[in-house]
Amino acid sequence: MEIVTKIAPIALALIMLGLGLGLTFSDFTRILKDPKIFFVGIVSQILLLPVVAYTLITLINVPIEIALGVMIIASAPGGVTSNVMTKFANGDVALSISLTAICSLISIISVPIIIFNSALYLGISNLTENITVTSIAIKMAIIVTIPVLIGMVIRNFAENFIFKNLKLIEKLTGILFLIVFTAIWIEERGNILNYIKQAGTIVILLNVSMMFIAYIIAKFFTSNIQQRKTIALECGLQNGTLAVFVATQLFSNITYIVPTAAYALIMYITAFIFIFIVRKFN
DSSP: OHHHHHHHHHHHHHHHHHHHHTOOTHHHHGGGTSHHHHHHHHHIIIIIHHHHHHHHHHHSOOOHHHHHHHHHHHHSOBOTHHHHHHHHTTOOHHHHHHHHHHHHHHHHHHHHHHHHHHHHHHTOOOOOTTOOHHHHHHHHIIIIIHHHHHHHHHHHHSHHHHHHTHHHHHHHHHHHHHHHHHHHHHHTTTTHHHHHHHHHHHHHHHHHHHHHHHHHHHHHHOOOHHHHHHHHHHHHSBOHHHHHHHHHHHOSOGGGGHHHHHHHHHHHHHHHHHHHHHHHHO
16 A cells, blocks of 8 residues: 555645636635525535445444445545536536535545544544544645645636646546556555455445435425536545545555545446436436
């Protein structure tokens, strides 16, 4: 896991820089126009997703390392790919961007709290020495928040250049995401099938059930089908690179990362199936 440990922070920082380059301050002020549906998206992502994940790990008998790995991916905010998939689904891209941005900034507080409390409830005590909620929050702020803010500042001073090259930036962030997970698969290629057997079922259940639940909840608050699709995809497409970064900071055991790697493969398949279904019946 040595390669992953070294490249994950760099890749994550560059991905978040790319997110910042795609943001404007209007992406934050936009939420004031429709705060209700934005609040539904935030609550579904930050609170409901971990609750659903914890419910599943208590109902399904999985190794304790896999259980905490599931909580790690469930605590992660939506990834930048959710914006691309939302566009493909003819969803509300502006809402998707706003949710991704705000959830990513909130994550420096929510992720450490969710993971440390999950470890406590699961009886896991082998966290890396000298790692606390505060220290992880500070590391995440350096890797997540600061690159986003730098990206926004660059966008503000070079808006025309950034706007012309947004598609290239999106492609580069996608490549960085693939590099991290390719490194995981290469380093652990001898154990991959066993890991998938252990984590495959629960991550599929988490991903599918959460997209369905989020879509249904959104239906109670908005008649706008684009917004419903957006919230469902935001809750189904997580920032896997961030989850890997956090897991490598906390544990030396690769097993904790397995659900993240499995989820990263599965979420795109299920997202495309979801998009096909909602396009067909709506």
